């Protein structure tokens with residue numbers, strides 16, 4: 001992977017995950033946005049409490065940074081039970097799953113991140129666990145191998161994935177509730193930014209100073225929290241810690257984030273289609289090869305927001321730029337003093353080494 005991006009929706013490091021912990025909402029009431037899903041969950045949670053049963057299994061899908069992991073923690077907290085966290089790639093063999101399942105207490109929540117990457121051999125073991133709270137345990141191996149069925153405590157499985165399309169039909173059908181997380185509105189992001197600013201004890205010049213930040217955070221809470229830390233640093237170094245509009249603008253400029261919230265990788269992706277492939281349609285693999293990026297990363301991390309913004313269209317023959325994207329690139333390149341879209345920005349920041 002060549003590029004580390006400030007606006008990457010993926011978590012950049014364990015340190016960042018830790019920094020995010022303090023910003024994570026704990027309760028359903030503190031969870032901002034996604035109102036339809038939250039309403040459904042509120043009802044499911046209450047019904048489960050009344051029946052004294054675990055909540056139904058829940059599948060969450062959507063681009064990284066929108067609050068899937070956060071929501072799993074919130075649900076366990078609301079249920080007053082423990083959250084056991086694992087991930088698809090960590091469950092390499094059925095035994096890994098079985099040992100996780102045996103640690104579960106009644107009504108606990110098991111969170112499997114990147115559930116689409118769970119091996120098929122493990123997936124088979126999870127079906128009876130989800131349906132009947134039972135799991136087959138193999139003892140010995142080879143000729144002496146035998147299996148017995150073990151009863152589990154009733155629990156809730158929460159699966160998260162950035163690729164709903166890669167979750168098998170049989171697995172998907174075993175989730176009682178399945179929901180996509182949407183990109184957040186500017187208004188919701190503004191609320192999140194103000195809450196985070198309070199928790200990070202930022203000195204805001206006025207109540208609306210984070211509007212611009214909300215607008216340029218690609219609809220993603222993880223990104224707004226990251227940009228907020230960049231803004232905090234910038235304010236500390238250049239403005240005695242006071243965050244005003246000029247500080248926000250300057251900090252974002254330093255990170256090469258434009259007025260739509262696009263960063264260098266986004267713009268390069270668009271520009272490559274514009275210049276090398278004449279605006280498309282072009283296959284994702286070709287763009288990925290030209291960019292020297294992983295096609296999966298582009299599909300998960302770069303494309304969803306460009307599609308949402310109407311800058312990109314996915315057609316049967318491949319990816320195609322919209323008129324709006326052409327206009328956006330043109331506008332930027334005129335500002336940079338060239339008549340044709342430049343392939344690479346002059347203001348490319350240091351950590352975007354491609």
Ligand SMILES: Nc1ncnc2c1ncn2[C@@H]1O[C@H](COP(=O)(O)OP(=O)(O)O)[C@@H](O)[C@H]1O
Nearest residue numbers: 020023024032064065066067068069070221222
């Ligand atoms: N609805 C929300 N309200 C407030 N903050 C949120 C919300 N969703 C996510 N966040 C913030 O964004 C960060 C990333 O969310 P996370 O749950 O890790 O995303 P995902 O698991 O979907 O990649 C969290 O640390 C949290 O601070």
Ligand SMILES: [Mg+2]
Nearest residue numbers: 068069070113
């Ligand atoms: Mg996550």
